[in-house]
Amino acid sequence: MAGKQWSEEELKAVSDELEDKGPQAAIQWAVDNFDTQDLSLACSFGAEDVALVDMLVKIKPDARIFYLDTNKLFKETIDVMERLKERYNINPEKYTSKMSLAEQAAEFGDELWAKDPKKCCDIRKITPLKEALSGLSAWITGIRRDQAPARANAPVVGWDAMFNLVKINPLVKWTSEDVWDYIRANNVPYNELHDKNYPSIGCEPCTNEVKPGEDPRAGRWAGFKKTECGLHDK
Ligand code: SF4
Numbered sequence: 103m104a105g106k107q108w109s110e111e112e113l114k115a116v117s118d119e120l121e122d123k124g125p126q127a128a129i130q131w132a133v134d135n136f137d138t139q140d141l142s143l144a145c146s147f148g149a150e151d152v153a154l155v156d157m158l159v160k161i162k163p164d165a166r167i168f169y170l171d172t173n174k175l176f177k178e179t180i181d182v183m184e185r186l187k188e189r190y191n192i193n194p195e196k197y198t199s200k201m202s203l204a205e206q207a208a209e210f211g212d213e214l215w216a217k218d219p220k221k222c223c224d225i226r227k228i229t230p231l232k233e234a235l236s237g238l239s240a241w242i243t244g245i246r247r248d249q250a251p252a253r254a255n256a257p258v259v260g261w262d263a264m265f266n267l268v269k270i271n272p273l274v275k276w277t278s279e280d281v282w283d284y285i286r287a288n289n290v291p292y293n294e295l296h297d298k299n300y301p302s303i304g305c306e307p308c309t310n311e312v313k314p315g316e317d318p319r320a321g322r323w324a325g326f327k328k329t330e331c332g333l334h335d336k
Contacts, residue, residue: 105239106135108268110261117257125272126157128258132242132270133162140239142166144231144333145194147182147293148303149281150244150273156290157272158242159190168195168234172226173203174215174305178295185291197230215307219326226305231333232265240268245334246281247274249302250319253334278318 108116120128132141143158145151145167158165169183186192199206206214206225214222235241241262245253253274262269273281278301285292295303299311301318310321 105137105140108261113259113261113268114257117259120258121275125154125276126161128270128272129154129157129161129242131259132240133158133165136240136268138162138164138166139237141242142168142195142234142238143242144234144244145169146244146303147179147186148244149278149285149292149296149301150246150276152182152186152290152292153281153284153288154242154244154272155186155190155192156284156288159192163191166195167192168197170227170230170234171196171198172305173198174226174307176293176295176303176306176309178293179303182291182293189291195234197234199226199230201225213307215305219308227333235265235267238267240270241265242270242272243334244273245271246276246278248277256334 116131120131143151143154143165145155146169155167158167183194187194201209206222210221211217214225245256247254247256256271256274258272258274259268259270261267284290293300293303299313300309300321301312302322303309304322308322310324312318312321
């Protein structure tokens with residue numbers, strides 16, 4: 103039923119229906135209800151997202167996948183993207199800031215991420231994300247409810263009021279262990295930084311190793327109150 107305008111009530115009913123059916127059912131609902139060009143998976147190449155790539159491609163081999171290249175990604179992140187491309191015959195679409203790092207430094211000073219990470223994320227992530235989502239009717243994300251308080255009430259399917267499209271979160275009920283069980287069972291390529299105490303991986307300047315017992319997202323924007331890049335604020 104491509105092109106259908108979904109009301110929030112309808113999406114809530116769909117979400118309730120999918121709540122206990124598992125990630126693949128949510129993905130199947132998405133591909134059944136949105137045309138190929140209207141639906142895309144946002145992929146950061148973290149553990150949740152590589153699991154979703156595996157699930158999505160098995161359901162719909164030509165599904166759209168996009169990523170945000172902030173120009174500050176780890177080389178290990180680029181490496182896992184290349185391995186996923188080869189394994190699944192996919193071609194993730196790149197969205198990047200129109201402002202180069204040099205232009206950013208000229209306007210705001212060197213290493214904006216160390217002084218004002220919100221502004222840096224706005225420039226290097228949020229603006230490219232808006233561009234990526236502008237032509238879509240729905241996006242798929244890898245957020246889980248137990249990752250952060252702001253994600254605790256995320257529905258399986260809902261209206262994304264920040265970006266004005268349907269948002270599908272197939273992994274909301276999964277724990278990190280569920281994700282890793284899936285990755286191992288399906289031999290999914292993953293970012294090797296996960297084996298070096300980096301449970302949550304963003305840009306290189308803003309991601310630190312996490313010590314045993316620390317919150318998995320403690321390594322993101324260490325020293326700042328910031329815990330989210332703004333992609334999933336609402
Ligand atoms: S995570 Fe850091 S480097 Fe990346 S866009 Fe945000 S502030 Fe900038």
